[in-house]
Amino acid sequence: xxxxxxxxxxxxxxxxxxxxxxxxxxxxxxxxxxxxxxxxxxxxxxxxxxxxxxxxxxxxxxxxxxxxxxxxxxxxxxxxxxxxxxxxxxxxxxxxxxxxxxxxxxxxxxxxxxxxxxxxxxxxxxxxxxxxxxxxxxxxxxxxxxxxxxxxxxxxxxxxxxxxxxxxxxxxxxxxxxxxxxxxxxxxxxxxxxxxxxxxxxxxxxxxxxxxxxxxxxxxxxxxxxxxxxxxxxxxxxxxxxxxxxxxxxxxx
Amino acid sequence: xxxxxxxxxxxxxxxxxxxxxxxxxxxxxxxxxxxxxxxxxxxxxxxxxxxxxxxxxxxxxxxxxxxxxxxxxxxxxxxxxxxxxxxxxxxxxxxxxxxxxxxxxxxxxxxxxxxxxxxxxxxxxxxxxxxxxxxxxxxxxxxxxxxxxxxxxxxxxxxxxxxxxxxxxxxxxxxxxxxxxxxxxxxxxxxxxxxxxxxxxxxxxxxxxxxxxxxxxxxxxxxxxxxxxxxxxxxxxxxxxxxxxxxxxxxxx
DNA sequence: CGGTGTATTGATGGAGTTCAACCAGGGTGG
DNA sequence: CCACCCTGGTTGAACTCCATCAATACACCG
Numbered sequence: 308x309x310x311x312x313x314x315x316x317x318x319x320x321x322x323x324x325x326x327x328x329x330x331x332x333x334x335x336x337x338x339x340x341x342x343x344x345x346x347x348x349x350x351x352x353x354x355x356x357x358x359x360x361x362x363x364x365x366x367x368x369x370x371x372x373x374x375x376x377x378x379x380x381x382x383x384x385x386x387x388x389x390x391x392x393x394x395x396x397x398x399x400x401x402x403x404x405x406x407x408x409x410x411x412x413x414x415x416x417x418x419x420x421x422x423x424x425x426x427x428x429x430x431x432x433x434x435x436x437x438x439x440x441x442x443x444x445x446x447x448x449x450x451x452x453x454x455x456x457x458x459x460x461x462x463x464x465x466x467x468x469x470x471x472x473x474x475x476x477x478x479x480x481x482x483x484x485x486x487x488x489x490x491x492x493x494x495x496x497x498x499x500x501x502x503x504x505x506x507x508x509x510x511x512x513x514x515x516x517x518x519x520x521x522x523x524x525x526x527x528x529x530x531x532x533x534x535x536x537x538x539x540x541x542x543x544x545x546x547x548x549x550x551x552x553x554x555x556x557x558x559x560x
Numbered sequence: 561x562x563x564x565x566x567x568x569x570x571x572x573x574x575x576x577x578x579x580x581x582x583x584x585x586x587x588x589x590x591x592x593x594x595x596x597x598x599x600x601x602x603x604x605x606x607x608x609x610x611x612x613x614x615x616x617x618x619x620x621x622x623x624x625x626x627x628x629x630x631x632x633x634x635x636x637x638x639x640x641x642x643x644x645x646x647x648x649x650x651x652x653x654x655x656x657x658x659x660x661x662x663x664x665x666x667x668x669x670x671x672x673x674x675x676x677x678x679x680x681x682x683x684x685x686x687x688x689x690x691x692x693x694x695x696x697x698x699x700x701x702x703x704x705x706x707x708x709x710x711x712x713x714x715x716x717x718x719x720x721x722x723x724x725x726x727x728x729x730x731x732x733x734x735x736x737x738x739x740x741x742x743x744x745x746x747x748x749x750x751x752x753x754x755x756x757x758x759x760x761x762x763x764x765x766x767x768x769x770x771x772x773x774x775x776x777x778x779x780x781x782x783x784x785x786x787x788x789x790x791x792x793x794x795x796x797x798x799x800x801x802x803x804x805x806x807x808x809x810x811x812x813x
Numbered sequence: 814c815g816g817t818g819t820a821t822t823g824a825t826g827g828a829g830t831t832c833a834a835c836c837a838g839g840g841t842g843g
Numbered sequence: 844c845c846a847c848c849c850t851g852g853t854t855g856a857a858c859t860c861c862a863t864c865a866a867t868a869c870a871c872c873g
Contacts, residue, residue, distance in 0.1 A: 362802075377709050380795040385709040399702050402695040404800040407702050424807035430691045431809045434683040437690060441683075442655040444697050449652050449660050451704040456630050456638040458712045459756030463829070494851060503712030508829055510853060542633040547657040549615075554677035556684045716861070747819065761861055763821060 335436040335558060342426065343367055343419035355410035355418070356397060362406045364420040366396040371416035372492055375399075375408040376500065386500040387451075389413075389474065389493070393481055398444065401426075414492050435558040446548075453543045458503045461542050463512045466502040469541035471522065475531055476545075488530040588689040588812050595679065596620055596672035608663035608671070609650060615659045617673040619649040624669035625745055628652075628661040629753065639753040640704075642666075642727065642746070646734055651697065654679075667745050688811040699801075706796045711756045714795050719755040720765045722794035724775065728784055729798070741783040 346369065349355060355366060358377060373390040375397075387408055390396055400406040401423065430437045450473075457469045479485050495513070496506035504512070516522045521537055523530040531537055538545070599622065602608060608619060611630060626643040628650075640661055643649055653659040654676065683690045703726075710722045732738050748766070749759035757765070769775045774790055776783040784790055791798070 377705065379709060379713055380792070380797075381714075383713040385712050387705050387708060399698050399705060402699045402802055403702065404802050407705060407799065422807075427691060427807040427809055430683070430687040430694075434687060434690070437687070437694070438680060438683045441690070441694050441697065444694065444701065445652050446655045448697065448701050448704060449656065451701060451708065452630065452640050452652060452660060455640060455704065455708060455711065456632055458708065459638050460632055460636040461634075495853095496851080505830060506851085507831080507853085511829090514853085539633070544633075546660065549655055549657050554675075554680040556680055748821095749819080758862060759819085760821085760863080764861090767821085 335433050338433050339429070339436060342428070343421045346417055346419055349412040349416040349418065351412055351415050353412045355412060355416075356406055358407060358409045359405045362397060362400040362403060362423070364422045365398050365401065365426060366410065367419045367421060368392055368394045368396055369417040369419065372413040373416055373418075374411045374413050374497070376411065377408055384500050385503070386497060388447075389501065391477055391481060395421075395443075413497075434556045438555045442552075446546075449546060453546075457541070457543055463502075463504055463508055464515060465540055465542050466504070467498070467509065467512045467516065468521070468537045469543055470498065470502050471529065471531060472534070472537050472541050487532070487534065488528060490528050492527060588686050591686050591812075592682070592689060595681070596674045599670055599672055602665040602669040602671065604665055604668050606665045608665060608669075609659055611660060611662045612658045615650060615653040615656060615676070617675045618651050618654065618679060619663065620672045620674060621645055621647045621649055622670040622672060625666040626669055626671075627664045627666050627750070629664065630661055637753050638756070639750060641700075642754065644730055644734060648674075648696075666750075686812060687809045691808045695805075699799075702799060706799075710794070710796055716755075716757055716761055716765045717768060718793055718795050719757070720751070720762065720769065721774070721790045722796055723751065723755050724782065724784060725787070725790050725794050740785070740787065741781060743781050745780060 344364075349371075355373065356362075368390055370392050373394075373396060374386055375388045375390065376384050376386045378384055388394075396410050396418070397406070397408070399408060429440065453469075453473075457466050461469070474491065475485075475487075475489060478489050493501075494506075495509045498504075499506045499509045502509075513522075513524065517524060521531075521533050521540070523532055597617075602624075608626065609615075621643055623645050626647075626649060627639055628641050628643065629637050629639045631637055641647075649663050649671070650659070650661070652661060682693065706722075706726075710719050714722070727744070728738075728740075728742060731742050746754075747759075748762045751757075752759045752762045755762075766775075766777065770777060774784075774786050774793070776785055
């Protein structure tokens with residue numbers, strides 16, 4: 308199967324993501340791409356996989372925004388991650404009986420499934436690529452740790468600032484030269500479910516950030532007016548990836 | 561080098577941990593063990609590695625309790641994980657320039673270092689073992705996700721209940737047949753730093769759990785009197801590992 | 814025996830929730 | 844084309860949970 312579909316730009320995203328860690332080789336990208344199923348379209352607000360389902364594959368997000376979330380006993384919801392094109396969805400539940408997280412399309416979405424057995428073959432066919440995946444998961448883990456700090460130990464204002472700065476920096480990776488303005492499809496209730504606040508309070512904190520001239524809103528467009536101040540407010544340090552990954556196994560030729 | 565040191569029990573712990581996912585083969589455990597450095601002793605309250613240090617190795621915890629934590633801009637601290645014997649410490653920062661978490665010995669500790677290059681060789685020498693490691697990290701990620709829910713969306717009472725139930729279940733893995741009572745070395749301030757509360761409030765919540773006859777305390781000994789009620793209170797579902805891991809690469813003979 | 818770190822309890826205050834009302838935009842169907 | 848709703852945003856008022864400040868008690872240790 309030819310790896311790259313007609314509109315090759317989506318795969319370019321995921322290449323950009325993995326290229327954050329120096330270069331999987333073209334041969335490896337080819338392998339990974341050949342493991343994935345056909346491109347599927349999912350409509351807005353459709354569930355991709357529900358928590359409790361048996362995990363049978365993971366998903367390469369090509370286009371659109373998606374959410375992974377968990378539902379609590381009391382009906383509350385926590386959004387675990389806002390997914391952007393290039394992300395791989397559903398991997399946390401690979402080791403589990405029943406999926407821990409629900410995956411939902413936030414906008415119309417294009418994705419390709421990768422079966423667990425296909426994924427598993429990476430470990431023998433492309434060890435270097437498998438190691439990159441391993442590191443990518445560790446990176447996700449650090450992001451969760453940072454969010455734990457943010458939610459556990461900082462005020463609502465800090466949390467929202469952190470969320471906006473973090474989202475913007477992730478968008479910058481897949482849209483270089485994006486500038487300080489960006490559009491997003493999230494409701495204030497969803498933002499609250501990300502950072503552990505009620506929709507009402509998210510609204511109020513948005514207002515105070517505006518009043519302080521730190522951000523500017525127009526509908527679902529947000530402009531970060533004072534990035535340094537926002538970063539400082541967020542409290543969590545920015546992470547830089549290791550330069551020296553010479554300890555990894557050698558990439559395929 | 562003979563893999564198992566004289567007191568072989570500590571390695572048995574880590575075997576127990578990995579055996580949660582069906583069986584790395586003895587040959588693989590031998591490989592892993594041969595990668596690790598000599599046994600080191602660390603005194604109580606000593607720092608194993610500070611956040612900001614360049615990550616050069618990961619650590620296999622053989623004996624004792626350890627903490628991984630992050631310090632915020634305002635001086636606040638979030639404890640990311642309470643580590644028990646058998647845990648591998650420091651892996652989240654493998655992909656980073658500077659370590660994200662500080663590792664501290666909570667009790668006198670025995671550990672062995674594994675250099676990054678040694679760890680990396682697993683991916684070519686023992687792909688099945690590498691895949692088990694990969695799954696183990698995903699499992700850690702799910703634990704962080706569960707805690708995010710707990711801290712982000714539940715009351716202090718729920719959080720403490722969740723913490724106690726979770727800690728107890730992890731202790732049960734390395735001390736089968738432990739019963740409902742267990743001892744721990746944590747101060748109330750440290751527990752607060754785990755679940756995002758102040759020491760004062762941790763104390764009050766402990767009291768209410770006692771008053772409700774859910775737990776019983778004597779110094780640093782805790783007895784879980786009503787496990788079902790505590791589980792229900794915690795709100796987060798209990799996770800069960802996948803039975804079918806046939807999609808993994810074949811283990812070494 | 815003083816000193817330090819931890820546990821405990823009370824009193825007060827504040828950040829965020831909850832409840833409620835109102836508004837704006839955008840489908841949809843008569 | 845307009846009445847109708849329905850979702851999402853906005854603002855106010857009351858309340859609650861948890862933080863903060865403070866004081867005491869207790870244990871361990873030089």
